[in-house]
Amino acid sequence: AALAGYATTVHDVSRTQLDDAAAALRTRTDKMVQSGKLAAGDAEAAHARLLFSTDLGTAAPSADFVIEAATERLDIKRHIFATLGHLTPRHAILATNSSTLGSSKVAEASGRPAQVCNMHFFNPALVMECVEVVRHPDTSQDTVDVTMALARRMGKSPVLINREIPGFVANRLMGAVQKEALALLTGGVATKEDIDATAKKALRHPMGPFELMDLVGLDVIDDIARATHAETGDPADAPNELISALVKDGRLGRKTGTGWYTYA
Numbered sequence: 001a002a003l004a005g006y007a008t009t010v011h012d013v014s015r016t017q018l019d020d021a022a023a024a025l026r027t028r029t030d031k032m033v034q035s036g037k038l039a040a041g042d043a044e045a046a047h048a049r050l051l052f053s054t055d056l057g058t059a060a061p062s063a064d065f066v067i068e069a070a071t072e073r074l075d076i077k078r079h080i081f082a083t084l085g086h087l088t089p090r091h092a093i094l095a096t097n098s099s100t101l102g103s104s105k106v107a108e109a110s111g112r113p114a115q116v117c118n119m120h121f122f123n124p125a126l127v128m129e130c131v132e133v134v135r136h137p138d139t140s141q142d143t144v145d146v147t148m149a150l151a152r153r154m155g156k157s158p159v160l161i162n163r164e165i166p167g168f169v170a171n172r173l174m175g176a177v178q179k180e181a182l183a184l185l186t187g188g189v190a191t192k193e194d195i196d197a198t199a200k201k202a203l204r205h206p207m208g209p210f211e212l213m214d215l216v217g218l219d220v221i222d223d224i225a226r227a228t229h230a231e232t233g234d235p236a237d238a239p240n241e242l243i244s245a246l247v248k249d250g251r252l253g254r255k256t257g258t259g260w261y262t263y264a
């Protein structure tokens with residue numbers, strides 16, 4: 001947002017997280033300047049537009065648009081949306097970056113459900129182009145239009161998702177590929193190495209499905225499956241036994257040095 005010219009406040013309850021965020025943003029813009037993707041002056045101007053605060057009351061009263069990206073817990077998010085409903089100007093749009101919680105779950109708490117939607121970025125947000133804008137049944141057309149326009153001003157390619165559905169579009173597509181990859185492995189059709197090689201060499205995916213699962217974190221994938229299954233009750237959404245076993249073993253992927261693969 002700051003790179004797109006907006007005065008931006010980054011809020012977190014943890015000062016340490018804010019310090020880490022400030023340092024991480026500095027590292028990222030330094031790299032962009034070094035590689036010629038960003039002018040040094042533009043980077044400095046963006047940093048000058050950023051404020052970091054643990055006090056929501058500092059930023060909220062002048063905010064036109066809020067993107068909530070706090071811990072993936074409904075009670076925390078509902079509390080934040082209720083607070084924002086009191087603190088922000090009447091016209092402000094309140095978006096959630098949640099990957100799994102549809103904005104209808106927090107809309108009522110805000111007291112202005114028509115001005116609430118999901119604005120779902122992908123990791124790392126400065127690099128990945130897609131933003132999923134997801135409307136809930138009471139999201140107004142104005143809210144959708146402004147959120148899509150804001151994403152474009154941020155240099156993103158937003159896509160509109162007309163109906164809340166677990167996983168939205170990107171994670172559903174990724175989930176379908178993962179599910180098929182796991183079925184092929186379990187059925188003895190091919191090794192995980194050959195399945196990954198096929199995805200890369202035949203379909204030009206930058207990573208194979210097993211490599212990608214290791215990157216995301218097998219615990220995260222297991223958690224998402226549990227949450228989705230709880231919501232849909234569809235046996236096809238149930239957590240995968242092979243992944244659950246790896247998680248139980250502490251093999252969570254790259255972050256623990258071992259998952260589907262072992263990392264030096």
Ligand SMILES: NC(=O)c1ccc[n+]([C@@H]2O[C@H](COP(=O)([O-])OP(=O)(O)OC[C@H]3O[C@@H](n4cnc5c(N)ncnc54)[C@H](O)[C@@H]3O)[C@@H](O)[C@H]2O)c1
Pocket residue numbers: 011012013014017068069070071072076080097098099100120121122123
């Ligand atoms: N990690 C990803 O790749 C990714 C991608 C897209 C969307 N998301 C979504 O973004 C959100 C955050 O994910 P994450 O992986 O960064 O989680 P995280 O648990 O790493 O970070 C959550 C942050 O929220 C802060 N927080 C907790 N309570 C708060 C409160 N009341 N007010 C303000 N800040 C508070 C925590 O201090 C922490 O810094 C989730 O909704 C997630 O679904 C994550």
